[in-house]
Amino acid sequence: MDIIKTGNLKKSYMLGKVEVKALNGVDVSIQKGEFVAIMGPSGCGKSTFLNMVGMLDIPTSGEIYVEGNDVTGMSSNKRAEYRLRHIGFIFQFFNLFNELTAIENIMFPMMLNRMPNYRKNAQELLNLVGLGDRIHHLPSELSGGQQQRVTIARSLANSPKILLADEPTGNLDTKSSKEIIELFRKLNLERGQTIVMVTHSQEIGEKADRIIHFRDGIIEK
């Protein structure tokens, strides 16, 4: 079953008076439980695609279906609600809430979703990513790899259908990168988590089930 399907997806920006076509008709289908890597050179539209699928941005034209539902016409509030319940984000620069501790960062989306037992669940997620002993640490007190693991735990807070990771290892050393990819693999295998990951690294990309190559806003192969 397609969990994500896009049809002739286009996105263009105005850079001054010049129109930049970030996506120029992308058709992608991703199956439920798939671990997909999106690769390509800088500026090819990888992150733009991820933002569209994650409903952070609105396409210029085309369709996006998540679990068979057309999500392109959703209002801002509906998109926010959809992100909260069904999509988990992992960013290159971790993007944790600096004023919240590790456990609070994970609790926060659960609280927004009015989940019961959010503290207990957040603790379990921290244990899952191997940071059970760092619950009260602020992001500034954690290493890059640890911060990214907290981000992964946060992205899993509301048991999302899709995990979207934009260069999740781009800011990490080799050892931490390896740990993060192993964690992704574990989530994919043990929980059947659908993961769409943008990466520059061929080595990281090869850990996924499938690689989609982007070039100049279209799928190359």
Next chain:
Amino acid sequence: MSAVLFYARKDSEKNKRMFVFIIIAIALSTANIIIINGFMDGITDDFVEKTMETSSGHLNIYPDEQNRYIEGLGVKEQKLDTFDNVIAYSPRINAGGALSYKDKSKSIRILAVDPIKENRVTNILGKIDSGETLDVNDRNGVLISYRLADELKARVGDETVLVFEKGNTKVFRIKGIFRSGMALDTNTVILDFESAAEQLNLSNKASVILVRLSDIALTGQYKDTISRELGAIKVKEWKQEVESILSSTATFKEISSAINAIGLFASAVSVGVILYINILHRRRQIGIMKAVGMKDFQILSVYIIEAMIMGTIGIIAGDMLGYLGTKYLEAHPFSDPILGSLSPRFYTYILYDASLVTMATVILASTYPALMAGRMNIIKAIWE
């Protein structure tokens, strides 16, 4: 809502410096409103109290429009004696004249009172700066205002010539110099009622009768009764007498409101600018909030709630500062050449008003930055 409150609290705790700065601005603004309004109320109250102390009874009886004097004073006094709640009254004569001392002469207002009756209604005769007050049947003594004494260079014990408006003249000895803190200080001389009546050929007449009731709340009821029983006369309540004072202090209140508005505006600008800068610095955090699924109005609520938290603490601090400041200035008043002293008064309503107005201003000031945060573009917020 719990997530919004949770984040607002955490964000406030994180930005302690900003938090403290805004609280100080709010506190000073609130205290400013309390103290300035306290001063305005203090001045108004002083004027009203001094008027009541020196120039008005609870009810004042005047002649009707056609006459300058109340006729048949004795009969009217007898009727006043029959009212249960009339505990005292004092007839007065108001007239014009001139006062000469050595080679100087000044036009004056004559106020003639019966010391015994007057002391039961007002304490004008107790406002003595130097010398003594008038005695009963003190036919040759006079009290003059301190400003008149200054202008004539006259002192207690000096003899002066008083020319009454009908041309009669009489020599009086200055028995005392008074200071009322009211318009009486400009050019008034106070003398015995009988003496003035004799010089002005006013038998059984008075310009006004000040009436004191057992309870000031009875004025409305007694106004009509006295007017009806005493015949064709005009009766005014003390409130009507101080109306002119209240209307003139209303102008001062408008000025103080403008001062308060400027203070509040400055505070609002501080709150708005600091929140705006804070939000600009926290674009990425706002972007993350949106990315994890926070709705626009929830983000707006975070910053409005933060402003309300700061507003509440600032207002409580400002209320305390305003209360303590008012109490201090009440105990240590500014000296004033006319009123004697200027001090604020503390009333609970000022506290409520200041708190509400400040909170409304804080919320208003935080609305634009909060709206800006709520409407922020996620992509720009996270990646730019």
